[in-house]
Amino acid sequence: MEQKYTEFLLYTVVPVLLIFCAERGFVYYMRLTPERINWVRSKWWLRPNNISRSRYVMGIISVLLYAYVSQIFGLLWFSFWMITDLTDGTIAKFYDLDTETGREIDPLSDKLLYFPPFFYAAYIDLFPLLLPVVFFGIDFLGQFSRYFIREKAANLFGKTKTFMAVATLMAVYAGHSYGIMIGDDYIRIMLGGTIFLACCSFIFKLTPNYWYANILSILNLICGLLAMGVIFSNSKAIYALVLIFVGQFLDLFDGRAAEKWGSTPKGEVFDDLADGTSFGAAIAVVIMHEMGYSLWGVLAGLIYLGCAVFRLWRFIKDKKKAGIEKGVIVFNGMPTPAAALFACGAVLVIAHYQYSFYFMTPEALMFSVSLLSSFLMVSHIPYIHFGRMVLNKLPKMSQVFLYAVFIGIVGYNLNKPNSMLLINVTFFFAAVYVLCGISFSKLMFRK
Template sequence: MNMQSIAIIIFSLSAVLDGVDGLVARQCNLISKWGEWLDPLCDKLTYLPPLLGFAHVGILSSRLVWMLITVELAGQFLVRHILKLINSSGAANNFGKIKAIICFALVVFCTLLDKNPDVLNLADEILIACIILATASIVFKFVPHRLYADILSTLNFCCGITSLYLTYRHHLAWAIMVIIVGQLFDLFDGRMAEKHGGTRFGPYLDDIADFVSFGLAPAYIIYKSGGVLSWLFGCIFIGGVAFRLIRFVTIDKKKDDLPEGIFNGLPSPAGAMIVLGASLVAPANLLSAIAMISVGLMVSHVRFTHFGRVMLKQMPKPVFFMLSAMITVCIAFILKTKNVEMFGYLLSGAVLLYIITGRKKQDASQPRPGEN
């Protein structure tokens, strides 16, 4: 076994211990203020020096590494001191946890890259994601908890508007990427509202953001595809999403036979993803047909499990964080290779997997829609 393999094993063990220490502290009731401060500091002292070393040998951008170090040190010392003065919690949030996992993975990747120069170098792209997550982790520590959901919904709305502009400029892949980012914001805004509460404008803001990001933006992509009657199919898609959202607010939420966390019809984000994936790999006329299938699933009474509130909750946290890291690496790979077709197949495969695994069978004892 060479020194590189030994280094990777030791570093991987360190990453595993980082994931276990918090679990042990919670299970054994050993949580302390000192531990909350020491845990992230040890994480940073584990992955920042190797990243700095890789920057020194040219594998990583020195500027990006120093940006990450600056943000990390500010979060560890300056921000925590400010939070202490205003009597606010400085505990790690999901942004910080996902960032730490990606940084650990980045060190291993750079180690392999050092000995295998033929491997595609995605290091800088992954490092940019780490900087964004580290910054988000700091920013959200200063935001009142009840505003979390509204901020995420607003970001989702901004993603939809940005996607419309990018589609107009014929940057289709980037437009789709932005919508996917909006879906991530939408995935967590409801959970944040449940956990921390929200404002009275939150539900309206969420619906408007969903309509723009998952209705208008995909419909515009259908229109720009240039197929026969693409404008008509785009309008039908908008109508389908609008119907789906209105039915959810006015009818589905009041149903006694619809359990919490179950959707009546395919959720609009999944319906949008069907169109987004197909737009990258399917001819224009086929895209219109696929869009109509998506509309049919959204307005149907087929029941689907809520991905964020049910499926993610049932997913063990280590699996969730590892999945988040894998998604980040996949996005970095797509950005680096600019393989648009791979992006399309990845989206199509993801939504197909959700349709298969997320479908909820209705109990025979429950009345079907339209029955008294």
């Protein structure tokens, strides 16, 4: 088995990485001087629209190469043309060659590239035919809707969907070509996540822009209510954490959606209600549940909920007082989403492993963590906005990769609810943010 992984690494992973690095290096190098930019603009074969159109037949050619010439060469051919999806977008953006036509044909070329391999994989029984059929129907509904909407470019859901689709294909074909064992459950999770993203992309294309923020907030609210329902029904706490985690993902974008496209008069109400439910009430219920609804558990949960509500109220009050209309980049106290992940992750880790610390029982540790989270929320310690100060600084492809990993982890834990993967990852990154998210420049120079 080790030899198969080595072959996959040497004959597929390394060449694809080299192609990717060469493409990124070329595009960046040619941006450095006006002469090079003009050279790129003068070449018809580097025109973004021509690159996109050239992908129309490459999906079918990839399948033919895989089936009749060489499986490895077929994989590399498909990878090369998938990388060109980055090339045409970068050239259009940085070389002033963006067109309305390009925004329309680029997503179509992606679909024509990855759907032939999807259907061929179903033909050779690598996964059920129903899955790519459903994906095909939803994805092309989204493509067809472009003729009736003003916004032609792919949204973030669409870009992440494309990444997940390609990752699914590479996993399936790598397993088939090299004999690497990849469980059917994992393939279904990846393809299921791809279909989910295709649905989100389609729905948001049909939604008026000023309702984007409200939809995200309402979905966050629903996640919080469902998380509490999961706990009250005595289901596994991991399901509640998954819902809260999804709520975190939605909360990352509702504020920025409101800034970019506007919102309704009740937009802030939806946002506060959603945050208070998902990151306040739902976490309080998790704390009480994991502490067996004891007196100390109920007290810890109520204190946490009170601090979360106060934190949200203070944030709105301070923002209005300062006359800030858009989002902030430094919070006064740890934000409720981060406190929610830290408290929930810590409580679930302690409860699962039954950690104790000298004279402190697991229950005492959970109570202490809940109080620490509550204190950090209502404190005046400055914390950076993760989305604006960290996530926004990453390249777009890195963001898409992180979102895809997030969906993969969530899907894995939904399939294996006894796994501690999501809980451990959540607690680790939340603990890192507690320590490293402090804005020391604001702390040191505060007047």
